[in-house]
Structures are given as structure tokens and as C-alpha cells.
Amino acid sequence: MHIAIVICDRANYGRLQPVMQHLKSRDHELTVIASGSAVLSRFKYVADDIREDGYRVEEILCSFEGSTPQAMAQSVAASLSHHAAVFERLAPDFVIVIGDRHEALGAALGAAYTGQCLVHFQGGESSGTIDESARHAITQLAHYHVPATQRAKARLVQMCQRESTILTVGCPSSDLARSVMPEDRDEILVVYHPSGNLHEVEQILQARADLEGGLRWRWLWPNIDAGANEIHKLLRRFKAEWGDGWIDFETNMAPRDYLKTLASVRCAVGNSSSFVRDSSFFGTPVVLVGERQMGREHAANVMHAGNVGECIRHQLRHGRYSPSGLYGDGFVSERFARALEGVGRYTQKWSHHADLGTCAGAGRV
Amino acid sequence: MHIAIVICDRANYGRLQPVMQHLKSRDHELTVIASGSAVLSRFKYVADDIREDGYRVEEILCSFEGSTPQAMAQSVAASLSHHAAVFERLAPDFVIVIGDRHEALGAALGAAYTGQCLVHFQGGESSGTIDESARHAITQLAHYHVPATQRAKARLVQMCQRESTILTVGCPSSDLARSVMPEDRDEILVVYHPSGNLHEVEQILQARADLEGGLRWRWLWPNIDAGANEIHKLLRRFKAEWGDGWIDFETNMAPRDYLKTLASVRCAVGNSSSFVRDSSFFGTPVVLVGERQMGREHAANVMHAGNVGECIRHQLRHGRYSPSGLYGDGFVSERFARALEGVGRYTQKWSHHADLGTCAGAGRV
């Protein structure tokens, strides 16, 4: 089969990489369509990395400057327009998209309107911002669904997707996680992405100030969504005041290094979705800050702050939790590849509604 | 309040006209954003009619030539791009869209991504083609819903829309219908839009040939979707063979004249959605041909053919059905206007899932 894989950023590639490897090893033809920040040099041009990993890559430039709602709207339109052109030319058997980014929604629309058979990973989840609406809109356009958890599957059924179109194989990011060997590191990992609430950053910094020493704090620089500038300023001010040794700021980590770090630290603090998703596989104690991941399903290792400092102390005392298979058991990609080979290509969707009675019309002759 | 009304074709305007009149009479400011075939001269430039009716109209050209999937995809992108620009400039309190056309989906996306509060009419229905996916995607983007029937409402709830965001007031097309005074006409009305199955047109023509005389057949020329050319050819051939008097072909009817005709004929034959929706108000006997309206809710007056000729005979024998309030009681627009005044503007959606249990996390401190 010829399968087109839509990659909109580095995280997309991280999660779909195991899937791509399995599909390729089973002799399917793959074409990666890279867009969004995956083709921007200030985000390290992931498209080139994918090429180096041996995949055929097509590029779509669709990102408007501005980090504003208008910029996002225009980017969806550009993504849609160019994905539609590429899909028609390639005519793949399946198109795969993941998640809820606006570029992915553009790709999903382009696929649905040009008659592709669309497979969507990570539908049925719940979170804030416009991504919440985008995710569910993609679900309504998609022909097959690969939810990460049982609960996500249940939601897809609620949203009128037929059970036969839901491939319940787990989240492929667990496959990458499985290959990581955790160590014991006396470290705390912080990842905090912009969410419109600088006060939360100050809470984390205050917790650092209050906490007894002995632990190394590693703070990963936030992504460049709207609001990143303000966080940057706050961190720079803090760094100037307290010196370098106190917190180690890092700007970039390879996916595998990142997972190893997440697997090995004594506590992870912040609002990254990987703290909910990937940490469950390792049982890393997590302190979730703010509302950015509100509604996302998590395992027993995750604690919602509240008081950030107290949460961290609680999690340090508790230590590592038992690993959870909530987001997959590490053998997801192969199951997915087999499942995809077993389903049929189709385009006309008919939504499935629980029985609401039939129309009392004049019947049929 | 300032309300932006998205009008993509003549039918959109027909259904929303009573709503616009009520909103205007209650001193709300309205801006109509006309796009799709509403700004094309070969579709009689509805935008000009709306202006003549006293409304402020902005135009968006977004229709690509070709009547192909690719043309539709590109049109969604153009619709999105330009609606987003217009919405940001106008900054209305509410944006209203109706139905499931691809231009409407573009408008809904433009509204959602630029932070508008979106009101959607006719969600929760069911039909074929890509419109089925588009309709449900719009539902996931919309902040308030105005379903036409109780069943449609139930489906919206199933699709995770909160009940408090569903304004159950009926379908405003009934308001226009209410003002129509039916007559008794010895006529049969045919409307058949392209749906990829020429055999169905032949069935209708055959039924005409078989049927005893005494009734005038009026056949409304189909719309210009993909496939219209083939129907045109068939009808022209038939016309050349059988002469003019046998069937009267008509190319255009004003909305009110059309409704009066639908209300007055002894039987309506074809696949127009108005045969399902508007006919219920009048109880006009309907013979529904083919799958184009499959899944759409209807009242007792509708019969699915089967054998078209036998169905027509059955319906002629039966005569007019009792009127049904299924699609509204003719007082919908005012109820809607009041309801809209009572709800709050918001942007962040949180989908509502029936209780699936909560996460067994480490709790909150």
C-alpha cells in the first residue's frame, strides 16, 4: 500500500516514527508530507531529519507569521489548499494524521474533500484551546481512528463513529518509550509551555527557591507559541539574578534523550502533554501545573498542583510509581500496521447514532 | 448586537430570511457575508437580491471552477481565508451559518479560528456525500446549535454538545411556509438534483409515460452540481421526443412561488431536501427517489420509492396528509431571536462526554 504520513512538527514525528518503521519494514510505500514548523529552519527543519532517516519527504509551507488567531486561520487555509493538491497527485491508499494542530486539521480537510481514506491518531482526547474543537472536527472527517486509550475510544463511539472503524491498539509513543532504559538521576525536569498564565511559572520558580538542595533542576526552553516571549523574559531575569548553576536551561533535546530524561528524573514539573502521556509508561512522578492538560487522561503518577512546592515534596517522598499501560504497552505500531492491512479503503462516511427510533413515514413501495 | 450572517447560496437565504427579519426588527445590526453561488451571476447573483431587501452585504468570491473534489477542497480554503479576514474586521457578537455546504464549513473554520462565537443551524441531521462529514465538523466548531428537529437535537447531544448550547426552536423555513396559502392544483412537481444515478431520472420519466393524463407535470431544472450536464442532456432528449406540452420544464422560481407550488400540488416527486423539510408543513404527498436524502428525518407524508410509478399512484390516491410540526411550527424565528438574546458569547469549547469515570491519579494538593 502507499501511505501518506502528515507531519506538522517534531512531536508528530516522534510519535509516528515507530509506526513508520513498522509500515516500511512490511514493504509499504511511504510518503511523508512535512508542513508547519517541520519545514521551518528556526525549528531545526525536522523534514531534513526525516529524509536522513530514509523517507521520501514532500514539503508544504503553510505557516503565517504572527502567532495570532488570524495567523492560525490563514495557516489552516494554506495547509488545506496545498495538502489537497499533494494528495490528488499522490493518490495514496491511506492518509495518516495525528493530533489536533491547526496544520493537521488543514491536512484532514484536504484529505476528506479530495476523497482520501483518512486515519487519525489521538482522537477522542480532551484539552483546552481551539485544539479541542480541531481534534473533534478531524474525528468527524476521519475514516479510521486510532485512539490512545480505552476512554478515548469510548468518546469516539459517543461521537457517532462506528466501532468497526476504531483501531484500538494504543498510543505508538509507548513503542519509543519501551526502548528507553531508565536510570536513577537526582534531577527534576521542568517543561512549561505558554498558556497565558505567567503566575504559574513564578510558582515553579518559587518552589525551586524554597526547596532544599541536592537535586539538579533541568528546565527545557518552552515552544514558540503565542506567549513564549513573556516566559523567556521571566526566565532570563531569573537566570540573571540567581546565576547559572541553580537551574540548567536547555534549548533542545533529541526525542530519545528527552524520553530517557523523563524516565530517569525523580520528578517532572510543568504542563507538557508528554508528562501525561509518556510518563505513565515509566511511572515518573509528575506535578501538573495549570489547566493546559485539563481533561487529559492520566495514570496514578500524575498529581495536579495546587501548591506546586508541596506537590513536588509529596512526589519526591513517594518516589517512582508502577508503570502503567494506559497509553500503550510498547508494541502498538506493529499491531497498528497489521490492523491497517486488514481494513478496507472507503470514503463515504455515515455517522452512527444510537437508536433514536425510525421515521413514521408513508413507508416504501 | 452585531450579527454576521453567512449566506452561501439561494437556499441559505430562503431559510434564514425570516430569522434576519426578526433580528432586524429587534434592532440588531446585521451584516450578510455572501459567498459561493450567492455572488455568481450565473446563479442570478443572490447577493444583489439581499441588498435590495435592505441588508448590508459583503461579498466573498471563493468558488473554483470544475465541480470536482479538488475544486471543492480549494473552495473551502478560499472561503476560510477570506471569511477569517472579514470576521476579524467586523468583530461581530455572533456568526450564523446554516447547513453543510463546503463554503459554510470554510466560514465556520474562519469563525472558530478567529475567536468568533458561532451559531449553527441544521446540525445533527444525516445525509450522504461529503456534506455528511462537513455538517458534523461544523457542529464540533460551533458554540450554539439550532437543530431543526428533536431527533437532530438528540444527535447533537450524542455528539458531545452540551444541552445548554442547543437552542431547540425548530427550523425557520417553517416561518416562510406558514405565510403560504395552499391551493388545490392538478399538478405534479418534480425536482431532481444530480446524485450520480441517471437511472432514477429515467424511472421518473417512465412513470410520467405510464401515468394516465389529466395532471400537469412541472419539472424544475436541477442545480449545477457535478453530474448536472448528464441530466440536462437526458431531459433535452426526452423533450425533443415527446414535445413541449407533456412536461413543463421551468428554470427558476422565486422562493415564495416555489413554496406555494410545493404546498398546492397533488404530489411531489424527486430528491430535493425541501420535499423532506418543507413539505411536512403542508402535508404534500411526496415520492422520494434515490438515496440523496437517505437518513433525513421526515413526516408521514413521505414515501420512499421503490417503484416510482406505483408510489405516485399510491400518493395520488391518498391525497394530502395532515400538516406536521416536525420541522417547526411557523413561529421559529422569533423564538430564535429571543433565545439568542438570552445566551452569552463564549469561545472556548469543552466537549461534554457522558460519565466515563474519572482518572485515578495521585490527586491534588
Next chain:
Amino acid sequence: MHIAIVICDRANYGRLQPVMQHLKSRDHELTVIASGSAVLSRFKYVADDIREDGYRVEEILCSFEGSTPQAMAQSVAASLSHHAAVFERLAPDFVIVIGDRHEALGAALGAAYTGQCLVHFQGGESSGTIDESARHAITQLAHYHVPATQRAKARLVQMCQRESTILTVGCPSSDLARSVMPEDRDEILVVYHPSGNLHEVEQILQARADLEGGLRWRWLWPNIDAGANEIHKLLRRFKAEWGDGWIDFETNMAPRDYLKTLASVRCAVGNSSSFVRDSSFFGTPVVLVGERQMGREHAANVMHAGNVGECIRHQLRHGRYSPSGLYGDGFVSERFARALEGVGRYTQKWSHHADLGTCAGAGRV
């Protein structure tokens, strides 16, 4: 070399076909990028014909509905956006465009901004409508020029193009013409494209009515630019009144059949550019009606009407003119292919201005 050929309509292909054959026979790799009406089925989908002729074709859908200025503007933007994406992916050595259509301008802009080396056929000519501006704008973007005549070349030099970038080989349409064997037919050929002046059509019809018989009139249906509907109506009315035999209306002619007809008739009447360009090769007497071709260079066989009837009588009396090499000698394509092989690829243009003196600055140290 890898050469991308931009084809926006059937006429583009007609003129560039000999060029493509010669480039291919000299082992260059060709990719045709078909857009505009060349990918629309109501214009007989030229892209498919090109494929059948053995070329690799990529398609770009860029035509907005409406035949309005706004539709043209949006089509230029869509053409630009998608040609830019295709050019970057293909990275050809040269891009070839021809003429002055708005889709061609979009392609030229896409080429210039993505750093292609652009070759433009038919620059330096003169005509009405927005095409006049488009043609000269393309000239300013192009890196090499292939003017059809010596006078066109002189204009390009005037417009600050360096002589070394002008390949003066003639117009390749003469190559196709050379292969046509004229006959003597007692026919008059009429081609009249919309130009906003219905009175001119009436003049031609009046001339037909006044003229003594003995000649067959063949009238080629006009193209579908803005204004075509009015002509259609006029012709249909005329046809209904006078009957079929009087004028033979034809809707479509293959390029070679058309050229043969143009070469063989006793007089050609109307405003087609081929009456100026191709007729010169055959010496066919031409009566040019209206201003559509005003300013276009022509040979001795062309007469500007004035009084259409008197002009036709004059041209019938005169008979065939001597063939002219004004628009090429029939061996153009091969000369072009050789010339292109001899020039270098470059991107930075520096316009050449006749000496206007140098700046009296403070010099250089």
C-alpha cells in the same frame, strides 16, 4: 536539462507543441504543468491530450468561477501559490511560459520568486485588456525572451532587457503551420471572441446578409470569456431566424484542422489573434474587426474594418497574399532548442538602461 513547460490553455499547447517535440527529441527531460482551462473538463481537458502525446503532466487547479475581474485576480494568486510549490519541488533548469494570460503571470511570479530561470515566449507584443500589462510584467520577471517578431524584439530592448537574453528565433506556431497543406475552399471563416462590443457581431452578420451567395460561411463558436453569453444569444437568435444552411456554426476544431481551414478559406473575418499571427504564414486574406488585436503586428494580408462588408468584398477580389515570414519560417523550434542549450542559467536580473550618465559621487577608495 530538465525543463518545466507551463500550459494554461489549449492555445498554449498548440503553439508550444513543436518546441516540446524538439526538446524531447534532443533528450531533455520535460514536465508539463497544466493549469487554467487546460485542466477543466468543460474545455475538453487538454491535460489529458498532452499525457496521451507522451508527456509527464502535473495539474494545478487555479480558475475561480465568475469571469469577473475579481475572479481573475484570485486566479492569479492561486496560480502563483501552486506554481511556486511545484517549481520548488521540481527544481527544473528552465521554466517556459508563453503569452499574457493571467494564469501565465501567476506562473511567472511563482518562478521568479522561487529562483527559477524563466523563459518567456511572445513578449514585446501589444494588445488591449489587462493582458497588455500582464505581458510586460512577465517580461520584467523573465530571464530569457523569445519574441515572435523583430519588432517585438526591439520593444523588449526598449523595455530594458539585455540583448544577450533575447533569443530571436521566431514564433514556433509557424512550425505547425509549415506542416499544413492549404487547399482552395470556397469558404469564409469567422472567429469572434468577446470584446464588449456586440455591435461588431451584428456588422459581421449584416455583411453575411448583404453578400452574394456561393460561399460557405463557417463560424467558430467564441471562447467563454466574460461577454460570451451575449454573443451566444445573438447567434442563436440569428440562427433561429435564418435557418441552418446559411451559416455553419462549429463548436470545436482540432488545432491542425483549424490551421488547415485558416490556410484554405478565401477570407477570414473576426478578431482572433491567430488571424494576425498564423494567417501571415499562409497569406490568407483577413478582415480584422474591432480593437481586440489593435497594436498587434501583422503582415500585408490583414485589413482593418471599417466597413466589414466592403472589406470582405475587397479581400475576396484580391485573393491570397504572398506568404510572410513575419511570425517565423517554420523552423523555429529547433533553432530555439539549440539556442536554449547555449545559454546559461541565472537568476539575478539587472535591467539595462541606455546610458543616462553616471553618478557624480565621492568616488571609491
Next chain:
Amino acid sequence: MHIAIVICDRANYGRLQPVMQHLKSRDHELTVIASGSAVLSRFKYVADDIREDGYRVEEILCSFEGSTPQAMAQSVAASLSHHAAVFERLAPDFVIVIGDRHEALGAALGAAYTGQCLVHFQGGESSGTIDESARHAITQLAHYHVPATQRAKARLVQMCQRESTILTVGCPSSDLARSVMPEDRDEILVVYHPSGNLHEVEQILQARADLEGGLRWRWLWPNIDAGANEIHKLLRRFKAEWGDGWIDFETNMAPRDYLKTLASVRCAVGNSSSFVRDSSFFGTPVVLVGERQMGREHAANVMHAGNVGECIRHQLRHGRYSPSGLYGDGFVSERFARALEGVGRYTQKWSHHADLGTCAGAGRV
């Protein structure tokens, strides 16, 4: 009259501000259409400044991320698409664009294709990059031209623009300059924009190192075109090594403050176009570095480096030059406003070619 002013960045506004003031004071209605970096917050959102100055402003978001050729091509398309929509809605009497940026070309295309009467400032000049082609393409689309110098006018005539369409009133930036009162400051001003040649920056830094003290060096941070990052790094490294006092880096200056500084320093070093254009009015000694302004007309105060250090020494020895009226006498805007009131609106261009003889056709009857 209603006049639409296209503003793509801060420099556009600086130059057209005096023109806008004069048009407004003469009771013309103005609408500013702000796009490009003029609507981006990381460029300080000039659109808001223009609003505060009392003008009606519409915004167009058209900038793609990436600072690549592809990004520029897509931005032209977006600029075209949205300017065309805005122009049709506003239907102004004249549209004014300035310069050669890609956003301005998009606006010019949108104007030409929707039938506006387009006025272009700063045509007929000469410079490198794709702007060279863009500038001349805009000339071919424009209906009236306002060249900055006599030489630029001569070039426009060469490029087949009719003399009657050229308003030779000078460059309006001189009007702003006239209001500036120069002081004597022991300062050197450096402005160096990215041009692909880091070596030139090093030359300037080396000149600073070699030069005897006593002068304050003020270095204006470069704009954010492709290549800016590399300059930033070089300057930061240099700053870290040599300390703060040695060169004062400044990130932003109000237009009037900038002009006052340019008027008052003992020497200006770098490659800003204002060093060629505005400095002539003051006679400030200029050392022009690199090829970025190659071909641009300048007065006697400008010296091309060569050896940057020697040039600076030469210019410091020479001191201030006599002011030049080359780029206008400071009374340009009023002359322009009067001139515009005296010309007619038209749309169909006919290019003017020096006499190349007439066609020896069959004449006219």
C-alpha cells in the same frame, strides 16, 4: 477623492506620511491598507501607530514564516488575494503603492486585476535581489508614476511608460527631512542590513577597531530579512568581547529621531537605502558598503567602499557636503497632491514604444 494607501512596513509609512498629511488636509478620504510587517507585533505593529495618527486602517495578514524564497512567493499570493478583495469592496479612486517589496507587488497585482487606477512611487530605480524585477513589474502594472529623480523618470520613459503618466515631483521623504534641524554630533552612524556577505560586517567592525577614539559609534540593529541571525550572532560576539561602551547598539528609533541622527553625525557607514536617499538632503558624508545599493542614484556625499577604514577617514576629513535636491526639495507632497487632482482615472494601459515604423498591412476601408 477616495484614495487607498498601501503600507507594507514602517519605511513605507515614513516616506508616505507627508503625502498622506497633504491629501488629508485637502479633504480627500484616505484608507490605509496595512500589510506585511506593518501588522506584525514583532515589528512593533505600525498599523496601530498609523491609527493613532488619525487614519482609517484596514489590515491584511500576508506574511509567511521562513524568510525563504518560497515564503516570499506565498506571501505575494496572499497579499494579492486579500488586496484584491479589499480593493473591490472599497472601490477607491486611486491606489497608491511605493517601492519594490513583494507585498507591494501583490497589492499592485490586486489593484491592476480589479480595475483600480494605480499610482506607484519610486519606480525607475535600480538595485539588486528580486526587488529589481518586482519594481519594474509594478511599473508595468501602474497607471501613474512618481519617480524620485530625473534619472528614474528617464528610465520609466525608456520602459515604455507615457510621459503624461509620470508625475515628476520628487521623493516625498525629502519633506520629512526638511523639517529636521541638524546638529553637530561627534558620532558615527552604522546601519547594515543582511545581504549575504558577513565579511562586510567584519570590515566595519575592523574599521572601528583601527580608528582613533573620540567618536561615539551608534549601530542600529539590522532588519529581520534572511541572514539577520548571522549578523546578530557576530555583533553579540563582538559586544561580549569588547564591552558596551565601544559601540552603542540600538534596536529602534522613531523616524524623526533617525533622520535627525542621520543629519547630525560626522559619517554614516553601511548599506541602508536611506544613506543614498535621505542623506543627500543633509550632505552627510556616507561610506556605502557592499553591493546592496548598487545602481541606486546618489549625490556627491556618497563614497563606495573599497577599504571601509580608509573611506571613513576620508569622509571625516572632508566633512559635511553641500545639500542636494537630487531626491526632492522638501516640498514634494503638496506638488504631488495637486498633480494627482489634475489627472484622470483610467484603467486600460497602452504601452508607448518609440516609433518602430507601422505595419504594412492591407490598410483600412
